[in-house]
Amino acid sequence: MLTDYLLAFVILVLSGRLFGLNQTERQRSIQLWNFGFVATALAALLGGTSHGFALYLNAFTKAAIWKGTVYAIGFASFFLLAGTIIASVNHPLRRWLLLFTTMKLLIYAGWMLTHDDFSYVIYDYVPSMVGVILLQFYAYVKRRNRSAVWLISGVLVSFASAGIQMSGFGLHEHFNHNDLYHVVQMGAMYLLYRGIRLLRDR
DSSP, X not given: OHHHHHHHHHHHHHHHHHHHHHHHHOOHHHHHHHHHHHHHHHHHHHHHHHHHSGGGOOHHHHHHHHHHHHHHHHHHHHHHHHHHHHHHOOTTHHHHHHHHHHHHHHHHHHXXXXXXXXXXXXXXXXXXXXXXXXXXXXXXXXXXXXXXXXXXXXXXHHHHHHHHHHHTOOSBTTBOHHHHHHHHHHHHHHHHHHHHTXXXXX
């Protein structure tokens, strides 16, 4: 619970800095990524609440928190990918990719109304992050976008943290694989933050 809350705090601090930056930069890509950060922080807060207070919550509250978590991650996935599209490609390709991303969100939201398995969250989130990598790789090859190295590195570290969580590897009985995942994810979010600061709309 504590590392969940700490992760949310770190993300919200970075989000606050992005908000301040975008008051002068006025970039839609930065704004969308910042929305994604807020959604990710919300998911961490809900996840921490679920972990820490599971014994004190009734079935309805647990289900509501879980639904809130999976939807927060889904919206984060949408905002991160949409922001990357706007910063990476021009019209008309940008318009089609944004339409596809919006349809993906609507399908996910409809599907999760009647499903709870976390595997569906992964099926939605991982392709979005792969999309971020591919789009920023394209932007780097095409225009040498400085954001690319940071964003790609952040996504790869995020994948590595997910691998740690799935492995079950922990440093201590009171610092398990979930805690280690949260700490590594903080590093990933900082790398993403550094990249977001360099985004410019196409």
